[in-house]
Structure formats: structure tokens, C-alpha cells
Amino acid sequence: MPELPEVETLRIALAESLMQRRIVDVCIYDSRLRVPIVDERVVPALLGRTFHGFRRRAKYLLFDLSDEWVMLLHLGMSGHLSLVPATEPRRNHDHVVFLLDDNRELRFNDPRRFGMLDVFPRLEESGHGRLCHLGVEPFSPAFTGEHMRRQAAGSRRPVKNFLMDATKVVGVGNIYANEILFRARTHPKRHAGRISASRWESLVVATRDVLHRAITLGGTTLRDFSDLDGSRGSNGERLQVYNRSGYRCPRCACEDIRRIVMVGRATFYCPRCQR
DNA sequence: CGGGCGGCCTGGAGGC
DNA sequence: TGCCTCCAGGCCGCCC
Numbered sequence: 001m002p003e004l005p006e007v008e009t010l011r012i013a014l015a016e017s018l019m020q021r022r023i024v025d026v027c028i029y030d031s032r033l034r035v036p037i038v039d040e041r042v043v044p045a046l047l048g049r050t051f052h053g054f055r056r057r058a059k060y061l062l063f064d065l066s067d068e069w070v071m072l073l074h075l076g077m078s079g080h081l082s083l084v085p086a087t088e089p090r091r092n093h094d095h096v097v098f099l100l101d102d103n104r105e106l107r108f109n110d111p112r113r114f115g116m117l118d119v120f121p122r123l124e125e126s127g128h129g130r131l132c133h134l135g136v137e138p139f140s141p142a143f144t145g146e147h148m149r150r151q152a153a154g155s156r157r158p159v160k161n162f163l164m165d166a167t168k169v170v171g172v173g174n175i176y177a178n179e180i181l182f183r184a185r186t187h188p189k190r191h192a193g194r195i196s197a198s199r200w201e202s203l204v205v206a207t208r209d210v211l212h213r214a215i216t217l218g219g220t221t222l223r224d225f226s227d228l229d230g231s232r233g234s235n236g237e238r239l240q241v242y243n244r245s246g247y248r249c250p251r252c253a254c255e256d257i258r259r260i261v262m263v264g265r266a267t268f269y270c271p272r273c274q275r
Numbered sequence: 276c277g278g279g280c281g282g283c284c285t286g287g288a289g290g291c
Numbered sequence: 292t293g294c295c296t297c298c299a300g301g302c303c304g305c306c307c
Contacts, residue, residue, distance in 0.1 A: 002301090034283065034302075059301075077300050078285075093285085112284045114301065130302095157278070165278090166302080174300065223287080223299085263279070265300070 002075040004138065004171025005214035005235065006225050007059050010081055013228040014054040014061070017083055018106065022050045023065075025099035033095065034076060035116040045069050045119040046098070058134050058170035068122040072130065076114025082107050083228045135168045138207050143169055145200035152192035152200075159195060160188035160262055163207070172207065175220060175242045178268045180206045182241045182251075187274045188260075188267050213238070241268040249273060 002010075026046045031037035046065070053064035063071040075081070086105045090097070096117060098106040108117065120128060135151075136142040151168050152159075162168060163177045172180065181188050183206035186199060195203070219225055219233030222243070226232055240250050245259035249270035260267045 074301080076284090076302085110284095111286070112299090114284065116302095155277085161278085164301095264281090266298090 002059060002077075002079065002219075002225055003173035003176050004056075004059060005176070005211055006219035006233065007056055007061060007075065007171075008215050009219040009227055009233060010075075011054050011056045011061060013083075014051075014063075014081075017228060018051045018054070018100070020050060020052075022101040023047060023098050024101050027097045027099075028095065029090070029097065030093070030095045032113055033110065033116050034114050035118070037096070037117050042071075042117065042119050046071065057131055057137075058166055059173075060131065062125075064122070070120055070122050070125060072116070072118045072120065072128070073108065074116045074130075076110060076112065076116070078112040078224055079108065079110040079115035080224070080226065081228055082109065082226075082230060134166055134170050136170070138169055138171055138211055143204060143207075145197055145202075145204045148200045148204060149195070149197050152195065155193040156191045157193075158189045158262060159186060159192045159203075160267060162192040163203070169207070171211065174265050175222075175239070176207075176210055176214065178242045179210045179240055181274060182269060183210055185273050185275070188262060188269055190275075241270065244268060 023046050026043050028037055028039050031039055049065040049067065049069060051063060052066060055062040055064065059074060061073045065071060083104055083106050086099060086103050091109055093111040094107050094109045096108040100106065136147065152162055160177050160181060163172050163180060180203065184202040186203060214220055214235040217233055217235040217238065218227060220235040221232040222236050241257050244257045245268055247257050249255050249257055249272065252270060252272050255270050255272040257268050258271055
């Protein structure tokens, strides 16, 4: 569930609470993730190190540590980060617990185990296997209608799949793809290669608007997502189409939101507004 | 070789 | 009320 706005919400909270904190202990209670945690690499790289910065690339969090080490974390579907007093009882599915020098703990909990956690020296970042194939960031100047039009040239893929393709633009998952297409009045099945330059411009603007608004609202909490302190994001209440099949379209108010399945994923749109 | 799709997972929801 | 099935979906790797 965490897409770009949820990961960015966590990044902001981490930067506000953990800057210059030192890791005094690391406990890996369960290394079974989509990519198993390599304890003997991760623990020595983290022990005693200090947090110097918190970055995000796509849906990955990058923790900059002292001595030019970087910790890479992906929340997968169900990954949670929480910052709690060390006395707080541990929970089921806590995978990694970082004890900090202020007697608090940063905990990574992931019931479905789709997440990943790794470390590497900063020098190796650009060549990192998980990061090197990623497309442009939605808030970078490189994300333009022209960029998307060129990427899509000749493609018959549905535009929704295209928006969710992290080699083209990163950070857009299923929830926000639906919202972006609604905002840009674009049918999810329209062929990417047949979208006009001006519509790509609209889609780029819609992508930035939808993601930016979600970040300012602390992300979308449908069931799982919560911030470092456990608080919920309020963007879920602002969703226009996602999970709203059968409800009236909030724009035209005369058609019901429809639900179809594309590449195995729930897709919501207004048949009147989105052509 | 672009791109569709299965597999990885568990908890919660809904049906009977 | 309890059990079963289905669904949620990011991402990688397989395969057409």
C-alpha cells in the first residue's frame, strides 16, 4: 500500500525525529523478507553509526549514515516503521529493531514480508541493482509531458499500466494511478502511444497534484499505513474514485464510478468523465 | 524483447 | 459462530 506519498510522509517524520541519533544496537528478529536480510552484512554496517540524512528514491527510503554507509528500506505492501520507547512491548512481525542512543527504538514491522532491507557503501549507490533501473521522479524537472510522450511512442499498453511502470516514472501505485487518470479525465485503457502531447501534459500536472496533495495530508490510510508515531494519513477521505465503485462521480454527478480489473488490479473510473 | 503474469505473503472481509 | 475463499498489491523473474 505505501506509494510515494506514504514513503515521503515517513521520510519527513524520520528527518524530524532521528537526525544525528546513533544506533547502539540492532536486533534482527526475522530476516525472512522478499529479499532475505543478510544479518552478517547489515548488523556490522549499522552498529554505532549515526543518521546523517533521510532520502527517498521511488518507494525506497535511503538512510544516510556516518562513514558513508547507506541503509536501503522498502516497505513492500505491509511494511511499517514506528518510533517508540524501548520499553514498549514488541509486536508480532517485528523484523528489525534499532535501539537508539536516546532509549527509543525504530522498528520495522512487515506482516506480509514483501519489504526489503539492505546496506551498501554510498559509492556503490548509483550502480545498485535495485535503484539503477528506476525512471524519473515525479517532482524532478525531468518528468515532463514530452518525456512521457517519447517513452510511450508506439506503445499499445494501457496508460494506467504505463503510469505504474517504475522504469518510466516512479512512485505511482494502484491507488494514485486511478486518481491521476480521473483528474486528467483519461480512460485507464487508452493506449499510451496514442495519447497527445497536451494530454500527457495534463497527466504530468495531475500526477504532481495528486501526489503533492496526498503528501500534505500525510498519505492515504485505508487500513494499514501509519506514520512513525502511529498517526493516520487523511488523504483516504479525499479519494475521488479509488474503492468507490457504485458511488456517484464527484465531478459529473450523473454516472456511477465503475470498477474493472486490469492486470489483476482493481481499476476505478467514471465512464462519462474519462474517455 | 516488451510486456503480461505468476509468485511471494498474511490478515481481514464476506459468504455460507 | 466458525471455516473457507478471496482479495489487497510492489516488484522481480519467468516466459510468450
